[in-house]
Amino acid sequence: MKTTKLLTLLPLIAALFFLSCKKEEPELEPTLYERLGGISAITAVVDQFLVNVINDPVINHRFTTANGEALRLHLIDQICEATGGPCIYKGLSMKEAHSTATNPGANVANITDEEFNALVGDLVMAMNTLNVPADLQNELLAILAPMKDDIVGNP
Numbered sequence: 306m307k308t309t310k311l312l313t314l315l316p317l318i319a320a321l322f323f324l325s326c327k328k329e330e331p332e333l334e335p336t337l338y339e340r341l342g343g344i345s346a347i348t349a350v351v352d353q354f355l356v357n358v359i360n361d362p363v364i365n366h367r368f369t370t371a372n373g374e375a376l377r378l379h380l381i382d383q384i385c386e387a388t389g390g391p392c393i394y395k396g397l398s399m400k401e402a403h404s405t406a407t408n409p410g411a412n413v414a415n416i417t418d419e420e421f422n423a424l425v426g427d428l429v430m431a432m433n434t435l436n437v438p439a440d441l442q443n444e445l446l447a448i449l450a451p452m453k454d455d456i457v458g459n460p
């Protein structure tokens with residue numbers, strides 16, 4: 306009699322055992338990359354940004370000798386990686402890219418504060434065109450802003 310009772314309870318005991326073993330999944334916050342909308346959204350922002358740069362009289366002269374497609378792919382990878390996405394940026398460091406000592410073919414000597422701000426303005430304009438919410442814009446700008454010291458004022 307006792308054994309029969311135990312046998313009927315067995316599935317319940319087993320269920321309780323397995324439930325107690327179930328590990329809590331850590332609740333991961335979505336990355337900025339995911340919240341921006343992934344690679345397609347980042348690509349759209351970079352493409353609109355480059356259109357804005359080409360139409361920006363403050364800085365477009367810097368890019369007349371640039372390899373546009375290589376720069377585009379580097380920017381997509383850089384933003385994808387910096388926002389927590391699956392890409393790996395394989396270009397030059399910001400210091401190397403914006404100095405003629407390490408990037409001799411590029412028109413990058415003595416980039417000014419004004420030029421840096423113009424480029425950031427072109428990025429903000431692109432994000433506004435594509436309806437990127439202001440809080441996500443600010444998160445991306447906060448990632449890019451510390452790069453300024455490596456970009457401005459190199460020979």
Ligand code: HEM
Pocket residue numbers: 364367368370371372376379380383395396397398402403410411412413416420421422424449450452453456
């Ligand atoms: C946060 C700001 C910036 C970021 C994230 C950025 C990013 C980059 C990247 C990823 C490259 C390609 C590096 C490589 O080829 O390996 C590059 C190159 C370059 N950048 Fe910037 N940059 C910034 C600001 C600026 C500013 C303010 C200027 C000038 C107005 C500028 C002008 C250039 C030029 C002329 C090149 C070389 C293009 C070529 O000749 O191929 N960048 N930048």
